[in-house]
Amino acid sequence: MVITAKGKEILEIAEEPEYVMLAKVEDLKMDMLRIVEEEEIKKIRLKTSDEATFEVEPSILKEMKRVQSLINTEAIDTSVAIPLPNITSRNLSRIIDFCWEHQYNTENLEEFKGRFLKSLNHQELKELLLAANYLNIKTLFDFLCNSFTDLIQNESPEFIRDFFNILNDTNSVKSMHAPAFQGSIDDD
Amino acid sequence: MPTITMFLICFLLSLLLFLIPTKIMKIPCPTLTMLRVRGKQEMVGMEQYLPREVLSNILTRLPVKDLLKCKCVCMSWFDLLTDPHFIANYYAVHNNLQSQEKHLLVIRRPFSSALKTYISVLSWNVNDPKKHVFSYDLNPPCEFNSKHKYWTEILGPCNGLYLLEGNPNVLMNPSLRQFRALPQSHVTSPIGFYFLTDYAGFGFDPKTSDYKVVVIKDLWLKETDERKLGYWTAELFSLNSNSWRKLNAAVPFSTEIRGSSPVYTYVNNCCHWWGFVDESGRKEDVVLAFNMVNESFRKIKVPSLRSSSKDESATLAPFNEYGTIGVIVYPVRGKEKSFDVWLMKDYWDEGSWVKQYSVEPVEAIHKVVGYYGSNQFLWSSSNNGLVWYDCEAELERIKDLEVCGTNGSSRAARYMESLVSLKGRNEFSCQFFHVARLIPNSIDQRESSNFPIC
Numbered sequence: 001m002v003i004t005a006k007g008k009e010i011l012e013i014a015e016e017p018e019y020v021m022l023a024k025v026e027d028l029k030m031d032m033l034r035i036v037e038e039e040e041i042k043k044i045r046l047k048t049s050d051e052a053t054f055e056v057e058p059s060i061l062k063e064m065k066r067v068q069s070l071i072n073t074e075a076i077d078t079s080v081a082i083p084l085p086n087i088t089s090r091n092l093s094r095i096i097d098f099c100w101e102h103q104y105n106t107e108n109l110e111e112f113k114g115r116f117l118k119s120l121n122h123q124e125l126k127e128l129l130l131a132a133n134y135l136n137i138k139t140l141f142d143f144l145c146n147s148f149t150d151l152i153q154n155e156s157p158e159f160i161r162d163f164f165n166i167l168n169d170t171n172s173v174k175s176m177h178a179p180a181f182q183g184s185i186d187d188d
Numbered sequence: 189m190p191t192i193t194m195f196l197i198c199f200l201l202s203l204l205l206f207l208i209p210t211k212i213m214k215i216p217c218p219t220l221t222m223l224r225v226r227g228k229q230e231m232v233g234m235e236q237y238l239p240r241e242v243l244s245n246i247l248t249r250l251p252v253k254d255l256l257k258c259k260c261v262c263m264s265w266f267d268l269l270t271d272p273h274f275i276a277n278y279y280a281v282h283n284n285l286q287s288q289e290k291h292l293l294v295i296r297r298p299f300s301s302a303l304k305t306y307i308s309v310l311s312w313n314v315n316d317p318k319k320h321v322f323s324y325d326l327n328p329p330c331e332f333n334s335k336h337k338y339w340t341e342i343l344g345p346c347n348g349l350y351l352l353e354g355n356p357n358v359l360m361n362p363s364l365r366q367f368r369a370l371p372q373s374h375v376t377s378p379i380g381f382y383f384l385t386d387y388a389g390f391g392f393d394p395k396t397s398d399y400k401v402v403v404i405k406d407l408w409l410k411e412t413d414e415r416k417l418g419y420w421t422a423e424l425f426s427l428n429s430n431s432w433r434k435l436n437a438a439v440p441f442s443t444e445i446r447g448s449s450p451v452y453t454y455v456n457n458c459c460h461w462w463g464f465v466d467e468s469g470r471k472e473d474v475v476l477a478f479n480m481v482n483e484s485f486r487k488i489k490v491p492s493l494r495s496s497s498k499d500e501s502a503t504l505a506p507f508n509e510y511g512t513i514g515v516i517v518y519p520v521r522g523k524e525k526s527f528d529v530w531l532m533k534d535y536w537d538e539g540s541w542v543k544q545y546s547v548e549p550v551e552a553i554h555k556v557v558g559y560y561g562s563n564q565f566l567w568s569s570s571n572n573g574l575v576w577y578d579c580e581a582e583l584e585r586i587k588d589l590e591v592c593g594t595n596g597s598s599r600a601a602r603y604m605e606s607l608v609s610l611k612g613r614n615e616f617s618c619q620f621f622h623v624a625r626l627i628p629n630s631i632d633q634r635e636s637s638n639f640p641i642c
Contacts, residue, residue: 152254156257
């Protein structure tokens with residue numbers, strides 16, 4: 001493959017002064033990106049934690065910065081499916097849906113986002129947020145973070161605890177470090 | 189009989205043999221189950237709790253009033269929200285999340301008969317087709333409601349803190365609703381003299397992580413009530429020590445200060461005043477700078493930017509993302525005003541002053557009263573209203589904010605949400621604001637948003 005050939009070039013120029021090398025490596029990286037972009041026909045396969053394999057278009061793949069960097073830097077053999085052990089097939093299909101709509105649905109994007117959010121319960125929302133964080137998809141991550149913010153804004157600490165399923169450990173600690181914590185309580 | 193006893197003994201022995209191992213086994217058993225339970229808890233925790241950086245990203249999007257509630261959720265949230273890194277990152281990121289939303293802190297005296305100063309926050313969205321300006325008042329603690337308490341300038345935002353210059357000088361964090369009067373200074377005037385006018389500067393010293401206020405006082409001779417020209421006494425307040433001390437650094441000789449700037453000009457750890465030096469009868473404009481880190485004064489020469497101080501006003505302002513200082517020059521009189529913007533290309537080079545741009549005559553602007561950010565200024569109009577003017581905007585360059593302050597009392601600065609607390613640095617108490625819905629407005633009836641106290 002072309003990528004491995006370029007990889008050899010990197011090895012060959014390793015003896016040059018550092019600044020020259022850095023510049024050349026940058027050039028090579030750009031070359032590689034271009035090559036990856038040119039290989040439009042070639043879909044990349046991703047394997048989820050429950051052993052399902054997805055064929056993903058390069059345009060969608062571009063959103064997944066983590067997978068993209070795997071392909072770019074490690075010269076991974078793209079004929080083998082890339083394993084994603086943290087992501088279930090259900091979440092990956094949701095993610096692909098979102099990325100697709102975000103790219104191609106310019107007219108009813110807000111409407112789609114509303115429907116997308118409605119279809120998720122709190123637990124699924126959390127899982128998806130972690131998946132978006134893991135795959136480093138900025139659009140989805142920002143969208144989900146904003147959704148979380150909307151859901152907990154103007155709510156009481158009790159509601160937030162329930163929402164995130166958090167145990168209240170403030171009382172026990174408060175008695176231990178009363179002066180340090182008091183300030184924050186009366187801020188409220 | 190012996191067989192029976194033998195049998196019994198054997199039975200007992202076997203029982204013992206059976207019991208002992210189980211007894212021995214029983215000791216580690218509880219710890220094992222404990223471990224298992226703990227392991228399970230950890231696993232559940234991993235599933236349920238979001239990683240700190242993800243949580244931090246979500247919480248950065250919330251306003252301060254919600255974050256105060258979030259502090260009580262659990263200890264790990266409390267730790268995150270009081271982490272200095274989070275606080276610094278929150279200030280930098282949160283306030284730039286929605287650039288189409290504008291928030292202003294405004295002080296003004298709406299009634300010419302009283303000194304009472306109103307402190308309010310105005311908000312609007314640039315894309316709002318109805319062009320509403322929402323507002324709420326921040327009421328200082330009641331002991332500041334006397335006739336003789338008032339404020340004339342806003343110095344800030346500095347990491348979300350503001351100094352209100354007036355009687356008394358106060359520090360506040362409006363988003364945390366903290367309001368704190370500076371202690372009385374103990375610096376006394378030399379025998380035979382008294383202090384009359386104060387000029388304050390406010391800033392953050394990154395070297396000592398301290399907020400400092402510098403005050404320059406002029407000297408008047410008691411006997412003749414004459415000012416001793418060119419003589420100044422300076423003192424410095426440090427928030428960490430909550431005390432004043434006299435500054436030994438001398439103000440450059442013969443520099444006069446024209447007044448406190450309506451625009452907060454804190455650049456490269458230096459605060460600035462617009463002044464002049466008397467060069468054999470000719471008054472030449474200069475900028476006086478005070479470095480909060482070195483605690484030293486510096487005189488910055490200014491080329492001749494204006495014909496005379498009678499005909500043209502000059503206001504100092506920060507430029508290039510607080511990288512350097514500049515001056516806005518505009519005519520004192522006239523209904524329409526054009527203005528020139530001069531700036532120092534290189535802050536450390538006195539010779540680098542250039543005229544950056546000129547703005548064609550604009551109606552309804554009268555006097556610069558505040559700065560929002562890159563070329564966005566607040567002006568007072570000739571009928572004492574507050575006007576927003578953005579030189580770079582394509583559509584709505586000018587916006588009437590529909591508030592008014594008598595006798596040129598309006599001042600405005602960008603309002604920024606911040607978790608930087610005035611409390612906790614030492615034991616001194618600091619009072620809180622009450623937030624009120626009302627705004628008694630002498631010129632209009634506006635919508636004011638209900639801002640609940642959390």
